[in-house]
Amino acid sequence: MTAQTSAAQTSTTRLTVAQALVRFLAAQYTERDGVRQRLIGATWGIFGHGNVAGLGQALVEYADDMPFHQGRNEQSMVHAAVGYARQSNRLSTHAVTTSIGPGATNLVTGAALATVNRLPVLLLPGDVFATRVADPVLQQLEVPYAGDVSVNDCLRPVSKYFDRITRPEALIPAALQAMRVLTDPVETGAVTLALPQDVQAEAYDWPEEFFAERVWTVRRQGADPVELAEAVRAIRSAERPLVIAGGGVHHSRAEEALAEFAEATGIPVASTQAGKGSLRHDHPQDVGGVGHTGTATADELARTADLIIGVGTRYTDFTTASNTLFAGDGVRFLNLNIASFDGHKLAGLPLVADARSGLGELTEALRPHGHRVADAYVCAYSEDKERWEQRVDACYEADEPDVRPTQPQVLGALDALVDESDVIINAAGSLPGDLHKLWRTRSRDQYHLEYGYSCMGYEIPAAIGVKLAAPERNVWALVGDGTYLMMPTEIVTAVQEGIAIKILLVQNHGYASIGGLSESVGGERFGTAYRYTADDGTFTGAPLPVDLAANVASLGMRVLRAKTVRELREALAEARRADTPTCVYVETETADTVSGPPPAQAWWDVPVAETATRASAVKARELYERHVSTRRRHL
Numbered sequence: 001m002t003a004q005t006s007a008a009q010t011s012t013t014r015l016t017v018a019q020a021l022v023r024f025l026a027a028q029y030t031e032r033d034g035v036r037q038r039l040i041g042a043t044w045g046i047f048g049h050g051n052v053a054g055l056g057q058a059l060v061e062y063a064d065d066m067p068f069h070q071g072r073n074e075q076s077m078v079h080a081a082v083g084y085a086r087q088s089n090r091l092s093t094h095a096v097t098t099s100i101g102p103g104a105t106n107l108v109t110g111a112a113l114a115t116v117n118r119l120p121v122l123l124l125p126g127d128v129f130a131t132r133v134a135d136p137v138l139q140q141l142e143v144p145y146a147g148d149v150s151v152n153d154c155l156r157p158v159s160k161y162f163d164r165i166t167r168p169e170a171l172i173p174a175a176l177q178a179m180r181v182l183t184d185p186v187e188t189g190a191v192t193l194a195l196p197q198d199v200q201a202e203a204y205d206w207p208e209e210f211f212a213e214r215v216w217t218v219r220r221q222g223a224d225p226v227e228l229a230e231a232v233r234a235i236r237s238a239e240r241p242l243v244i245a246g247g248g249v250h251h252s253r254a255e256e257a258l259a260e261f262a263e264a265t266g267i268p269v270a271s272t273q274a275g276k277g278s279l280r281h282d283h284p285q286d287v288g289g290v291g292h293t294g295t296a297t298a299d300e301l302a303r304t305a306d307l308i309i310g311v312g313t314r315y316t317d318f319t320t321a322s323n324t325l326f327a328g329d330g331v332r333f334l335n336l337n338i339a340s341f342d343g344h345k346l347a348g349l350p351l352v353a354d355a356r357s358g359l360g361e362l363t364e365a366l367r368p369h370g371h372r373v374a375d376a377y378v379c380a381y382s383e384d385k386e387r388w389e390q391r392v393d394a395c396y397e398a399d400e401p402d403v404r405p406t407q408p409q410v411l412g413a414l415d416a417l418v419d420e421s422d423v424i425i426n427a428a429g430s431l432p433g434d435l436h437k438l439w440r441t442r443s444r445d446q447y448h449l450e451y452g453y454s455c456m457g458y459e460i461p462a463a464i465g466v467k468l469a470a471p472e473r474n475v476w477a478l479v480g481d482g483t484y485l486m487m488p489t490e491i492v493t494a495v496q497e498g499i500a501i502k503i504l505l506v507q508n509h510g511y512a513s514i515g516g517l518s519e520s521v522g523g524e525r526f527g528t529a530y531r532y533t534a535d536d537g538t539f540t541g542a543p544l545p546v547d548l549a550a551n552v553a554s555l556g557m558r559v560l561r562a563k564t565v566r567e568l569r570e571a572l573a574e575a576r577r578a579d580t581p582t583c584v585y586v587e588t589e590t591a592d593t594v595s596g597p598p599p600a601q602a603w604w605d606v607p608v609a610e611t612a613t614r615a616s617a618v619k620a621r622e623l624y625e626r627h628v629s630t631r632r633r634h635l
Contacts, residue, residue, distance in 0.1 A: 005399045012205040017168050017195070018058035020204070021124075023211050024175055026065040029519045030091045030183055030220040039182065039216065040122060041084065041092045042067035042468070044077035049128025049138060050098025054200020055097045065080045069468075070496065072489035074098045076461040078110025078190075080490065083425070083458075083465025084112075089447065090188060090251050091218060094465070095122040100197065101139025105151050107192075112158040113453040115189030117247070117274070120182040123159070123192040125152050130196035132471040137197075147274045147548045152194040166196060168204035183216040185251065185354070206584075220252075221338060223353040223361050225536035231351045232365045234334050238307035241267045242298075244290055244319065248275030248312015248337060254356035255444045258311065258463060259283065261363045266373040267309070268381045270298035272319050273432060273451035277314065277441035287385055289436035291319040292604040296391075297384040299601040308348075310335045312355045315345050318451070322605030333634065346634040392438050395597055401566040406596040407431070407588050410506060411438055413569050414476070417576060421475045423448055423466055427458040429480040431506070432512035434597045457487030463501040464494055474576055476502045481530065484548055488555065494581040502575045503583040505552065509543040510577035521608045521624070522617030549585035562586045603627045 015023065028039040043066055047056045055384055059068050066082025071077035076094070081094035098104050104125035114121045128140045128150050136142050143149040148164075156162045161181040163174040171193075177559065178191045223231075235241060247428040249258055258278055262285035263268050269279050270290035288295035290302055302308070302325045309332060313319060320326065326333075333348030336358045343350030354485070398405060411434060417425075420443035426432055427450040441447045444462075452456045463477035484505055494501050515528035530542030553559045560575060560582065562568040568586050574581040608624040609617050 007521065011208040013208060013211070014056065014205050016058065016203050016328055016450045017165065018054035018200040019061055019169055020206050020210065021171060021175065021193075022055070022062045022066050025088045025095060025122075026062065027211055027213045028179055029213065029215045029445050030218055031215050032091060032220070036215060037088070037092050037211035039092060039179065039477060040066075041088075041093050042069055043095040043097060044069045044071045044081060045097040046071050046074055046077070046099070046103060047188035048103055048126070049098030049100075050103065050197045051097050051124075051195070051200065052099070054126070054195065054197060055124060057201075069094075070493065071096075072492055073487060074103050075110045075457065076487055076490045078107055078114065078121055078123070079455070079458045080465035080468075082110065082114050082119050082450075083448070083462030084469045085119045085121060085465075086117075086448065087423075087466045087469035089253060090120055090185065092469070093120045093122065093182065095124055095417075097124040098126065099139075100126040100128060100137070101151060105154055108154050108158060109455060111155055111190035111192070113450065113455050115158050115160055115459065117450065118188055118251070118378050121190050122178065122182060123155065123190055125155070125192065126200070127152050127164060127194040127196040129198045131198055133198075149193070155190070155192045155194070158190060159192040160187055161191045162194070163192070164194040164196070165199055168199065168202055172210055172567070176482035179214070179216055183218055185218060188363070202556040220354040220357045221352070222357045223351055227349070227351050228361055228365060229361060230349055231336075234307055234332060234349055235265070235309070235362070236369070236371055239374070240301070240305050240328070241307040241309055241373065242301045242305040243267055243269040243309045243311060244302075244313050245269055245271045245275035245311050246313025247272065248355045249275050249278040250340070250444060251583065252312065252355035254312070254354075254359055255279070257356045257359035257363070259285075261359045264363055265366060265371060266378045268301055270294065270301065272313050272316070273436055273449040276436065276439070276449065277444055277447040280442060281440035284382065287381055289386065291325065292321050292600055292602050293318060293433040293436040294601055295388050295437055296598070296601045297381060297388045299325060299388070300384065301381055306331055308333045310337070310345075311359065314342055314452075316452070316606060321555070321602035322628040323632060324603050324627065326634065327630070327632070331634070348514055367424040391598055392440070395438055399570075402564045404563065405565045405568055405586065405588060406432055407506060407508070407512075408438060408596045409565055410504070410568065410586060410588060411435065413565065413572055415440055417569070417572050418442070418446075418474070420446060421472075422446060422476060422576075423470070424476050424478060425459050425463050425466060426478040427451065427462075428456040428483050428513075429511070430516070431478055431480060433513065435478075437597055456483040459483060460488060460494075460501070460503060463488040463503070464490055464499050467499050467501050474502060476504055478504050479506065480512065481505070481507045481509065481546075481548055488551065491552060491557050491581070492553040499581060500579050501581055502578070503552070503557070504572070505548060505583055505585045507548055507585065507587040508589060517606060519616075520620060521606050522612060522614065522620035524614070524616050549583070549621070552583045552585065557581045557583050559583045559585055603630075605631075
C-alpha cells in the first residue's frame with residue numbers, strides 16, 4: 001500500500017475550525033512524575049462579533065468536554081487563568097477567548113504578566129477577516145503599509161508563541177506548537193493563537209488523529225556532570241554560602257529537596273517573593289525574604305556571603321537590591337536553573353537542571369564527605385533570625401484592641417487565624433513589602449505573590465483561579481483600595497458561580513506604596529492620595545467619601561465591616577468559616593502616614609532628578625548618589 005493510498009483512507013471528521021480547536025484542547029494532558037492531568041482545564045470567555053459564532057458556538061457544541069467561565073474583563077480572565085496555572089504547578093492552565101478590537105488588546109497586560117512570571121496561559125483572540133471580504137470590519141485597525149497586521153500583533157512581544165490561523169489546515173501545526181510551548185518549563189508563558197472570525201466558522205475535514213488523546217511529558221532535566229562537579233567544588237570551598245530560593249523551587253515541587261539540602265549542609269535559605277514558602281517560616285535554615293523587601297537577617301547574610309546559590313530565580317532588581325546587595329569580596333554565584341538564560345546571570349557558574357533534580361544531585365554529591373558549614377555560622381544566623389522574629393511580633397501586636405489597626409496589625413490578625421491550608425494572594429501596593437518581611441508561611445503554596453509584573457488588579461481574579469484549582473482551600477485576596485479600584489469586576493463571576501473566595505480589602509485612601517516612594521525620591525507624594533483637590537491644585541484636601549464596602553456589596557458579595565482590631569479578628573474568623581464569597585473591609589491609617597513595618601533593609605534604584613530647585617528633590621539626589629556608588633557589576 002502506498003503512502004498516498006494510506007493517506008486517502010485516513011478517517012476524517014468535518015468540523016469548523018473553532019469546533020476542532022475545542023475538541024483538540026479537551027484531549028491534551030500533561031504528565032510529570034507519573035501524574036497525569038488535563039492541560040486546558042477550562043475556557044474563559046467574553047463574546048463579541050469576533051468570536052461568538054466561532055468559538056462561542058463551539059463551546060456550546062462541546063460544553064460537556066470543555067468547562068466554561070464567564071468573565072467580565074478580558075485582562076481579569078487572563079489573571080484568573082494564571083492563578084489557576086500557578087496553583088497547578090504549571091501543569092494545567094485555562095484558555096481565554098475574546099472578540100476582536102478592545103477585547104483582544106485588553107489581553108496584553110495579562111499576557112505580559114504570564115510571560116514575565118513564566119506561567120502558561122492560552123489566548124484565543126478573534127481577528128479580522130482572513131479573506132478580507134469585509135474590510136474594514138467593526139473595530140478593525142487599518143494599517144496602510146501592511147495588510148496582514150491587526151491589533152492582535154500587540155500580543156507578539158508578550159507571547160512566547162504567536163500564530164495567526166488564516167487557513168483551517170494551519171491550525172494543526174500551530175496547535176501542536178502551542179501545546180509544546182505551554183508545557184515546556186523553559187519556554188512557557190502566554191501563547192496566542194489569533195483566530196480570524198471567518199476562519200473560526202469555516203469547515204474542514206480533520207484527521208481523527210488530531211483529536212486523539214495526547215500526553216505532554218514535563219521533563220525533569222538532570223545536571224551535566226561537569227557543571228555538577230564545578231558546583232560541588234564551589235560549595236565545598238565556600239565559608240559563608242547562602243541559598244536564594246526563587247519561584248522555580250515551587251514550579252518544580254522541589255521544596256522537600258531544598259529542605260534536605262539545607263539540613264544536610266546547614267546553608268541558610270533566603271527567598272524571593274516568588275520563592276517564599278520554599279521552606280516553612282519555622283524551618284531552622286529559613287531566614288526569610290531577601291532584597292529590598294527582605295529581612296535584616298537575609299540581607300546581612302547576602303552582603304557578607306562568599307557564594308550565592310540561586311535556585312530557580314531570575315535575580316530581579318528587588319532581589320539584588322539593584323546590584324548593591326551582594327557586596328562580599330570575591331563573591332561568586334552558582335545558578336541552578338532549568339533555563340540556561342537564567343543560569344548564566346551575574347557571571348555565575350551555571351547548573352542547568354530542574355530544581356528538584358539538581359538539588360537532589362547536589363545533596364548526593366556532597367554527602368560522601370559530609371560537607372557542612374561551620375557551627376559558628378549557623379549559630380550567628382539563627383540568633384539573627386530570632387531577633388527578626390521578635391520585630392515581627394512587635395509589628396503584629398495590638399496592645400489596644402479597640403482602636404483602628406495598622407496594616408501590619410491587619411496582617412497579624414490574619415496570621416493568627418490561618419493554617420497551612422490557607423492561600424494568601426497579593427500583587428501590588430504596600431502589602432507586598434510588608435508580606436515579604438513579615439508573613440510566616442506555613443506551606444509550600446500558601447504565599448502567592450505576583451511580583452514579577454506586580455499588576456494592580458491581579459488579586460481578585462487570581463483568587464478565583466486558585467480556588468478553581470484548589471476548591472478545598474481557603475483563598476484570600478489581599479487588596480488595597482488602589483488595587484481594588486483597578487479591577488473589582490470578577491467579584492460578579494465569584495458570586496455567579498459560587499466561588500467562595502475571601503477578600504481582605506484594606507482602605508488607606510490612596511497609593512500607600514508609591515506615595516512613600518514618591519516622598520523618598522523628592523516627588524513629595526504628588527498625585528498619590530485619594531483626596532479632594534486643595535486650593536493650590538494639589539490633592540491634599542480631605543479624604544474622598546468613597547465607600548468601597550458598599551461597592552463590593554453592590555456587586556453581590558457579602559461584606560463584613562471592621563473598625564477596630566477586635567472587630568477585625570471577629571470578621572476574619574467569620575469570613576474564614578463562610579462557604580460563600582465574603583469580603584472583610586477595614587480602614588487603616590491614610591496613605592501619607594507610616595504603615596508601621598520595619599523599613600527597607602536594602603536599596604532599590606529609582607532614579608532621582610539630577611537637577612531640581614525643591615529641597616526635597618535635592619536631598620533625595622544626594623542620597624541617591626551615595627547608594628549608586630555602592631553598585632557593582634559581577635563579572
